[in-house]
Amino acid sequence: xxxxxxxxxxxxxxxxxxxxxxxxxxxxxxxxxxxxxxxxxxxxxxxxxxxxxxxxxxxxxxxxxxxxxxxxxxxxxxxxxxxxxxxxxxxxxxxxxxxxxxxxxxxxxxxxxxxxxxxxxxxxxxxxxxxxxxxxxxxxxxxxxxxxxxxxxxxxxxxxxxxxxxxxxxxxxxxxxxxxxxxxxxxxxxxxxxxxxxxxxxxxxxxxxxxxxxxxxxxxxxxxxx
Amino acid sequence: xxxxxxxxxxxxxxxxxxxxxxxxxxxxxxxxxxxxxxxxxxxxxxxxxxxxxxxxxxxxxxxxxxxxxxxxxxxxxxxxxxxxxxxxxxxxxxxxxxxxxxxxxxxxxxxxxxxxxxxxxxxxxxxxxxxxxxxxxxxxxxxxxxxxxxxxxxxxxxxxxxxxxxxxxxxxxxxxxxxxxxxxxxxxxxxxxxxxxxxxxxxxxxxxxxxxxxxxxxxxxxxxxx
DNA sequence: TCAAAAGTGTTAAGTTTACACCCATGA
DNA sequence: TCATGGGTGTAAACTTAACACTTTTGA
Numbered sequence: 001x002x003x004x005x006x007x008x009x010x011x012x013x014x015x016x017x018x019x020x021x022x023x024x025x026x027x028x029x030x031x032x033x034x035x036x037x038x039x040x041x042x043x044x045x046x047x048x049x050x051x052x053x054x055x056x057x058x059x060x061x062x063x064x065x066x067x068x069x070x071x072x073x074x075x076x077x078x079x080x081x082x083x084x085x086x087x088x089x090x091x092x093x094x095x096x097x098x099x100x101x102x103x104x105x106x107x108x109x110x111x112x113x114x115x116x117x118x119x120x121x122x123x124x125x126x127x128x129x130x131x132x133x134x135x136x137x138x139x140x141x142x143x144x145x146x147x148x149x150x151x152x153x154x155x156x157x158x159x160x161x162x163x164x165x166x167x168x169x170x171x172x173x174x175x176x177x178x179x180x181x182x183x184x185x186x187x188x189x190x191x192x193x194x195x196x197x198x199x200x201x202x203x204x205x206x207x208x209x210x211x212x213x214x215x216x217x218x219x220x221x222x223x224x225x226x
Numbered sequence: 227x228x229x230x231x232x233x234x235x236x237x238x239x240x241x242x243x244x245x246x247x248x249x250x251x252x253x254x255x256x257x258x259x260x261x262x263x264x265x266x267x268x269x270x271x272x273x274x275x276x277x278x279x280x281x282x283x284x285x286x287x288x289x290x291x292x293x294x295x296x297x298x299x300x301x302x303x304x305x306x307x308x309x310x311x312x313x314x315x316x317x318x319x320x321x322x323x324x325x326x327x328x329x330x331x332x333x334x335x336x337x338x339x340x341x342x343x344x345x346x347x348x349x350x351x352x353x354x355x356x357x358x359x360x361x362x363x364x365x366x367x368x369x370x371x372x373x374x375x376x377x378x379x380x381x382x383x384x385x386x387x388x389x390x391x392x393x394x395x396x397x398x399x400x401x402x403x404x405x406x407x408x409x410x411x412x413x414x415x416x417x418x419x420x421x422x423x424x425x426x427x428x429x430x431x432x433x434x435x436x437x438x439x440x441x442x443x444x445x446x447x448x449x450x451x452x
Numbered sequence: 453t454c455a456a457a458a459g460t461g462t463t464a465a466g467t468t469t470a471c472a473c474c475c476a477t478g479a
Numbered sequence: 480t481c482a483t484g485g486g487t488g489t490a491a492a493c494t495t496a497a498c499a500c501t502t503t504t505g506a
Contacts, residue, residue: 008275010236013308013319049234056308056319080306080321082239082282093239093282095306163484180487181469203484204477389457406460407496429457431503 014087014094015060016047016131018078018138019068020121022155023103025167027121029135030067030101032114038089039128045135046116047094060097069110074100074154076145078138086130098138100154121171146172147226150191153212159195161207162186173226185225186210191217240313240320241286242273242357244304244364245294246347248381249329251393253347255361256293256327258340264315265354271361272342273320286323295336300326300380302371304364312356324364326380347397372398373452376417379438385421387433388412399452411451412436417443 019030034044048063050056057077065071078096086092111117119125126132146152152168153160166182186192191213198206217223245256260270274289276282283303291297304322312318337343345351352358372378378394379386392408412418417439424432443449 008238009278011239011276012234013237013239050237050308050319052235052317053310055310056306059308077305079303080282082276082285082321084279084281091278093276095308161485178470179485180471183486184488200477204479205475205483205485206477207485387458404496404498405458406498409459410461426504429503430505431456431458433458 012092013050014092016045016094016096018098021101027171028118029124032116042128043125044128045131067114069107078141096134104157150223159209159211238318239276240318242271242320242322244324247327253397254344255350258342268354269351270354271357293340295333304367322360330383376449385435
C-alpha cells in the first residue's frame with residue numbers, strides 16, 4: 001500500500017468570514033454581492049477557498065486581507081459547516097470565522113472594490129446558502145467570548161469614551177445597562193485607563209477618552225462584563 | 227466556464243472524536259492504538275475520513291457508532307484543525323467533535339476490537355499529531371457547555387446519587403464543591419428529581435437515586451452549576 | 453460498635469440591582 | 480439660558496461561601 005489515504009474522498013474547503021463592525025452605537029456586518037455563480041448577485045459573506053500551501057487560519061487571514069487590506073484583525077474560528085447540499089454548486093465544506101474591525105480602520109475604497117458594504121446588524125438581508133446560520137453562530141460565540149474576554153476593544157477606536165464603551169456592550173448583549181453601575185465596573189478594571197484627553201465631538205461638555213492598556217490586562221487577565 | 231470551483235484544491239477531511247466517560251469519580255478518555263501508517267502503534271483519538279455521501283455531523287456519528295455501537299450519543303463540534311503539516315502522511319483537515327458516553331453504555335467488546343481503551347483523564351498518554359490540542363480544546367468547550375447546560379447527565383447512568391452528581395461536576399470543573407451548597411442548588415432544580423429508589427452499593431446507609439427529568443427541564447430550560 | 457458515606461441550616465460576605473440629580477459647555 | 484450628554488453614591492435585594500454534626504447500616 002503506497003498511501004492509505006488515497007482511497008478517500010477529497011473536498012473543496014472554503015472559509016467564510018463574519019465581519020463585525022461597530023459605528024453609531026450599532027453593530028454591523030460586512031456583506032458582499034456575490035460576483036459568480038451559483039447565486040451570483042445575491043448577498044453573501046466574504047469567503048474563498050483554502051489553498052494547498054496555507055493553513056485554514058492563514059486562509060482566513062488572507063481572505064480578510066484581500067477584502068479589507070488589514071492584516072492584524074482579531075479573528076476566531078466559529079465552526080465548520082458541512083451539510084451535503086449547503087452549496088448547490090458543488091460539495092463544499094466551509095469553515096466560518098468571525099473578525100472584529102475598528103471603525104478607524106475601515107478602508108471604504110477597498111471594500112467597495114469587492115462589492116461589499118456594511119449592513120446594520122439587525123437589518124441584514126437574507127444571505128445565500130447557510131450563511132444566516134453562520135452569522136447566528138458567530139453572534140452567539142462573539143457575545144460569549146466578549147462577555148468574558150476583552151475582545152470588544154477591537155471594535156472601538158484606540159481612544160473611546162465610556163458612553164461608547166457602554167453602548168458597545170449594550171449592542172453586544174442586546175440589553176440596556178445602568179450607567180452608574182457600568183462605570184463602577186469599568187473603574188474597577190485597572191486595564192481601562194484615561195488618556196487625559198477629551199472628546200468634544202459627542203457632547204458640549206466633552207467626555208474623557210479612555211484606552212485599553214494591554215500590559216495591565218496581561219498582568220492580571222480577568223474580565224467579566226455583562 | 228463550466229464550473230468555477232474546479233480550479234481550487236481539494237482536501238481530505240477527517241473527523242476526530244474526543245470521547246469522554248466518567249467512572250469511579252474520574253473523567254476518562256477513549257483512545258485508540260493506531261493500526262495504520264503513519265504513526266502506526268501510537269495512541270490517537272478515534273477518527274476517520276468524511277465520505278462524499280454524508281455531512282460532517284453524519285460522519286462523526288458514523289465513526290462513533292463504528293467504535294461504540296451507540297447511535298444516540300451526545301456530540302458537539304469543537305473546531306477544525308487545518309495546519310499544513312499536522313498529519314505527516316498527507317494534508318488532512320480535521321474536524322474535532324467531543325462525545326459524552328454513560329458508563330452503563332460501555333460496550334467493552336466492541337471497544338476492544340478497535341484497539342481502544344479508556345484512559346484516566348489526567349493520565350492520558352501523548353497522542354499523535356495535534357490530538358493533544360484537540361483534547362485540550364474539547365475539555366475547555368465541554369466544561370463551558372456543561373456549566374450552563376445539562377449535558378453532564380449524558381455521563382451518568384439513568385439513575386444516580388447526589389454524591390455521584392457532585393463528583394462529576396467536581397471532575398468537570400476541577401475543583402471541590404461544598405456538599406451542602408451543592409445539594410441546595412440541586413434541590414432548587416425541578417428537573418432533577420428522586421426516583422424513590424436507593425442505591426445500596428456505595429454506602430451502608432444507601433443513597434437516594436435521582437434522575438434528570440427532561441420534560442421538566444424543557445418547560446424552563448435554565449441551568450447554572452459551577 | 454464502629455467505619456463510611458448520607459444527609460441536613462444558618463450566618464456572614466460579597467455581588468448585583470435600582471435609583472436621581474448636578475455639571476460643563478456651545479449654540 | 481437652555482438643551483445635551485457627562486459624570487457621580489448609597490441602600491436594599493439577592494447570591495454565594497463558609498462551616499459541623501447526626502443518621503443509617505453492614506461488617
